[in-house]
Amino acid sequence: MSIDLTQFAALQKASKASFFEQQKLMKQVMAGKTVLCKTCNQPLKLYTPEQNELTGIRCAKSCTDISLDFV
Ligand SMILES: [Zn+2]
Structure with a gap:
């Protein structure tokens, strides 16, 4: 399993x-x-x-x- 980071980057509207x-x-x-999590201090899950x-x-x-795109 791998993640298409190019696609991931394109989906991100966030700042660099x-x-x-x-x-x-x-x-x-x-x-x-x-x-x-920076907001609620609960562990993040994948x-x-x-x-x-x-x-x-x-x-x-x-x-x-x-969000992640698994390809
Ligand atoms: Zn949270």
């Missing part, structure tokens, strides 16, 4: 700075590290297509919600 921050966060979550969920990285309250 927050894009790089998201990429860093994404890598940490995918490496199995515990990353806490959702993959195998889980039949909307793919992405989200916290329990969805204040952090990063």
Whole structure:
């Protein structure tokens, strides 16, 4: 399983700075590290297509919600 980062970048309307921050966060979550949501301090979870969920990285309250395209 891999992520099309080009597609991911195109989908991001965020500024470059927050894009790089998201990429860093994404890598940490995918490496199995515990990353806490900046808003609610709940651990972020990685959702993959195998889980039949909307793919992405989200916290329990969805204040952090990063969509990912799995290809
Ligand atoms: Zn949150």
